[in-house]
Amino acid sequence: MSKKAVALISGGLDSMLAAKLIQQQGIEVVGINFFTGFCVEGHTHAIRNRTGTRPKRNNALWVAEQLGIKLHIIDVVEEYKNVVINPRHGYGANLNPCLDCKIFMIHKAHDWIAQHGFDFIITGEVNGQRPKSQLRRFMPLVAEESGALDLLVRPLCAKNLLPTRPEREGWVDREQLRDFSGRSRKPQMALAAEFGFEDYAQPAGGCCFLTDRSYSVKLQDLWDNRGRREYELDDIMLLKVGRHIRPSRDFKLIIAREEGETRYLSGYRRQFQTIKTVSHGGPLALIEGAQLDQQQLELACAITARFSQGRDAESVEMEFSDHQQATHSVHVKPLRADQINPEWVIL
Amino acid sequence: MGNPVNDIVELDARRLLCPMPVIRLQDCIKQLPADARVRITCTDPGTLHDIPTWCRLNGHRVLTTTEQQDDYIFLVHKDADGS
Numbered sequence: 001m002s003k004k005a006v007a008l009i010s011g012g013l014d015s016m017l018a019a020k021l022i023q024q025q026g027i028e029v030v031g032i033n034f035f036t037g038f039c040v041e042g043h044t045h046a047i048r049n050r051t052g053t054r055p056k057r058n059n060a061l062w063v064a065e066q067l068g069i070k071l072h073i074i075d076v077v078e079e080y081k082n083v084v085i086n087p088r089h090g091y092g093a094n095l096n097p098c099l100d101c102k103i104f105m106i107h108k109a110h111d112w113i114a115q116h117g118f119d120f121i122i123t124g125e126v127n128g129q130r131p132k133s134q135l136r137r138f139m140p141l142v143a144e145e146s147g148a149l150d151l152l153v154r155p156l157c158a159k160n161l162l163p164t165r166p167e168r169e170g171w172v173d174r175e176q177l178r179d180f181s182g183r184s185r186k187p188q189m190a191l192a193a194e195f196g197f198e199d200y201a202q203p204a205g206g207c208c209f210l211t212d213r214s215y216s217v218k219l220q221d222l223w224d225n226r227g228r229r230e231y232e233l234d235d236i237m238l239l240k241v242g243r244h245i246r247p248s249r250d251f252k253l254i255i256a257r258e259e260g261e262t263r264y265l266s267g268y269r270r271q272f273q274t275i276k277t278v279s280h281g282g283p284l285a286l287i288e289g290a291q292l293d294q295q296q297l298e299l300a301c302a303i304t305a306r307f308s309q310g311r312d313a314e315s316v317e318m319e320f321s322d323h324q325q326a327t328h329s330v331h332v333k334p335l336r337a338d339q340i341n342p343e344w345v346i347l
Numbered sequence: 348m349g350n351p352v353n354d355i356v357e358l359d360a361r362r363l364l365c366p367m368p369v370i371r372l373q374d375c376i377k378q379l380p381a382d383a384r385v386r387i388t389c390t391d392p393g394t395l396h397d398i399p400t401w402c403r404l405n406g407h408r409v410l411t412t413t414e415q416q417d418d419y420i421f422l423v424h425k426d427a428d429g430s
């Protein structure tokens with residue numbers, strides 16, 4: 001009976017090549033993609049570029065279309081929290097829990113194949129390519145801790161690893177798999193050319209925002225100021241948008257950097273206190289924190305006004321809207337650039 | 348309760364960014380019988396690309412796409428052999 005495989009499709013080149021290597025052996029391949037909330041996919045682009053040219057594609061969907069396979073996108077936002085908050089194997093250079101993340105995703109894929117009558121799992125991992133998660137000694141650990149054991153095939157580097165069950169039992173021809181290793185992208189690019197793949201995504205850092213230093217600093221700031229390591233989907237989406245400025249422990253401003261972000265932040269008006277510039281063109285700012293006192297409110301307005309077109313004016317009129325959406329106007333002199341304490345800016 | 352094949356199931360995916368609208372549509376379609384129709388309203392312009400792509404990949408059809416102010420509205424038909 002012919003065998004069926006599920007491929008973890010991130011949207012990058014490696015998982016695309018891995019799936020293709022198996023597919024070309026006549027094996028039915030279906031893709032799955034996990035939505036954690038931290039994925040780099042299109043979000044900021046969607047926020048910032050509504051009026052732009054053509055909308056940005058979702059790379060996982062694009063890859064599936066190139067391969068001609070079905071793609072299931074699975075919402076793992078809730079379950080993934082524990083991976084980010086309590087990674088058993090710790091973090092990488094930033095708040096990226098890559099090893100736990102791999103184990104989690106392969107574990108989910110293993111559950112999926114059991115439920116859907118599939119035979120094995122494919123990933124685009126290459127040993128020694130990225131720090132930590134893909135070092136050779138971690139590969140058996142991922143297979144073991146995820147529970148996938150030898151049903152996990154890594155077609156791009158399979159020849160560097162012990163044969164898995166699909167290889168041993170002849171479901172897959174090991175000879176046609178590869179022995180890529182290390183950080184060079186040349187073998188992948190050559191294979192892509194062989195398959196005729198063009199225009200594929202080449203993410204620079206990693207597949208998610210957690211590898212980004214500035215994003216991780218903002219997430220850590222959120223945890224520190226709440227006094228607990230927790231988040232909701234809206235929290236982590238908002239960390240991708242705007243300038244984040246915390247003038248005191250009591251509140252943080254999220255100030256839109258351009259029109260698309262103002263539009264996006266407007267969707268949160270009911271959940272936050274907000275400030276907008278009335279007398280001049282300017283951004284919308286969300287205030288995260290308790291009700292502000294008068295002094296804090298004036299400071300928040302003066303900071304926001306700094307990023308408006310009235311930044312050099314003597315007085316700028318701002319509209320403040322509280323948690324109940326009651327509004328009143330505030331007149332302030334915008335802060336000068338040198339009055340914004342660099343320590344307030346969360347970068 | 349209406350008959351889900353004749354009725355149109357309404358899904359509100361406004362303010363959700365891709366791929367959340369696709370996930371909502373996918374999870375909704377999974378529960379419905381063949382020939383059901385879903386109308387999904389989105390605000391992320393990325394859906395103009397992602398929803399038709401997802402439908403094509405998984406064997407369903409986008410019957411109409413309309414833009415209304417800030418909304419993108421897709422009427423999707425669940426085909427029998429789709430998933």
Ligand code: SF4
Binds near residue numbers: 097098207208
């Ligand atoms: S970069 Fe992000 S998604 Fe990729 S393995 Fe690391 S934590 Fe997981």
